[in-house]
Amino acid sequence: MIRLEDLTKSYETPQGPVIAVDRVSFEVGSGETCVLLGPSGCGKTTTLRMINRLVAPSAGKIYLAGRDTDTVDPVELRRGIGYVIQQIGLFPNMTVAENIGVVPRLLGWDAARRRRRAEELLALLALPPGAFADRYPSELSGGQAQRVGVARALAVDPPVLLMDEPFAALDPVNREAIQDEFLRMQQKLRKTILFVSHDIDEAVKMADRIAIFNAGRLVQFAAPDEMLAHPADAFVASFVGRDRTLKRLRLTRVREVMTGADDGSGDTNVPAVSADDDLRGVAALFLESDTESLRCIDAAGRVIGIVKRSAVAARLAIDDSR
Amino acid sequence: METLAFILHNLPAIGERTVEHLSIVSVAVGIAIITGVPIGIAITQSRRTADTVLYLGSIVMTIPSIALFGVLIPILSKIGQGIGWLPAVIAAMLYAQLPIIRNTYTAIRNVDPALRSAAIGMGMSVQQRLARVEIPIALPVIIAGVRIAVVINIGVTAIAAYIGAGGLGTFISRGISQSDIRQLITGALALGLLAIAADYSLLWLQKRLTPRGLVKHIDRP
Secondary structure, eight states, X not given: OEEEEEXXXXXXXXXXXXXXXXXXXXXXXXTOEEEEEOSTTSSHHXXXXXXXXXXXXXXXXXXXXXXXXXXXXXXXXXXXXXXXXXXXXXXXXXXXXXXHTHHHHHTTOOHHHHHHHHHHHHHHTTOOHHHHTTOOGGGSOHHHHHHHXXXXXXXTOOSEXXXXXXXXXXXXXXXXXXXHHHHHHHHHHOOEEEEEESOXXXXXXXXXXXXXXETTEEEEEEOHHHHHHSOSSHHHHHHHOTTHHHHHHHTSXXXXXXXXXXXXXXXTTSOXXXXXXXXXXXXXXXXXXXXXXXXXXXXXXXXXXXXXXXXXXXXXXXXXXX | OHHHHHHHHTHHHHHHHHHHHHHHHHHHHHHHHHHHHHHHHHGGGOHHHHHHHHHHHHHHHHSOHHHHHHHHHHHHHTTTOSXXXXXXXXXXXXXXXXXXXXXXXXXXXXXXXXXXXXXXXXXXXXXXXXIIIIHHHHHHHHHHHHHHHHHHHHHHHHHGGGGTOOSTHHHHHHHHHTTOHHHHHHHHHHHHHHHHHHHHHHHHHHHHHSOGGGSSSOOOO
């Protein structure tokens, strides 16, 4: 869906040319979320901004759905790509509904259709349209404002979303909530998303693929579990952190490691887990107690399987030796 | 008491002079808005141009109005308009430029860069960005510049009585030359009231044209 080929950006400075992005190539499939990850100044935001041509590439090509974006007028190109920024950038002179209606209006939708679409999107993002459509941005909290920012980017249902650290300015509680909502929404909408972040936890949570940058170069492009299990080099290893094994626990669900039947070995003194939990809670329970196996229960409280300590360890070990 | 009697006796003349005064001020400020606002927006593109333009504007402000009239007389005499309405309007228009250009420039430059970034990223053209985002947000500050220009111009136009442009300054110039305190006070009083009235009505306009979302404390039902 999005393909970058040797994308390069260099700036002329009095000290000579500085290469901000150095021959970056990768491809993101339709419906995938790719997180561009790295420390500040690594070229991830510049790469993102070259895709909607807020920054002109010095060399290289970008293909959107097979089309070379150099052949498209930048203004037309941008109207077809949703764009969300950290500062949100809601226009303070417009109501929430008018903000969401900006791109539809640029595309000539009539007022009634813009209004309908705004209400539909507000509902999708868990903001009751009746209470929010006619508010001004100054009357919103940070989390509400960024939900509106996301709604605005989705207004004309673009296949591609570019998100530049969209949740970085929110407090941790709000950030988790909006990330979860966004993931739920993405399961329905299946947009192709490029998402800039400097937060490894966010990347592991949101991404189908992670592109990790250092000093303008793409150093690894892999699925989160792969990156955590096999960092490409010392930089990636230090960036993902020594606790990368613990981070991998989040990526695995209980149902992937449990044995399918209740063999009676489950420790009844330890709380049971659910099949859709990730392994972090399971690991915590194993660390807190000296039990060897946990019960896994369904919504009705019936035991549907057993999680063994050895199975969790094996899961992490198998991937590591791959 | 004498002055009051003079004022009451001369109400029609005061009205006429006020209309003259306002015709000069409104034409001058009108032209200054039509020219100054686009100039203020244009110079946001280049820091150096902006500095030059604002510097020139400041120089104009330092010229005493009576000197400016003196300069305009020989120039406009060539088209037979050395004194009267035209030089008054031109001088007032020049004095109105700086506050309008400077406020427009400052207001547009102070628009949050994130808004500009969002507007461009969403696919707005330059004109759409100006018309839908930057100018509406800058409008209160631009109108504040117009208010300053109007008040300055009411003062400048009072001096224009000396080059035969009429207006409320006539009472003052005659009051001085005839040593008539009644005319002097009448002129000064009328000018003061006119400046206050103009300032308040523009303040009202400024509030009306401030986008609702920019009003700090919005009272909602």
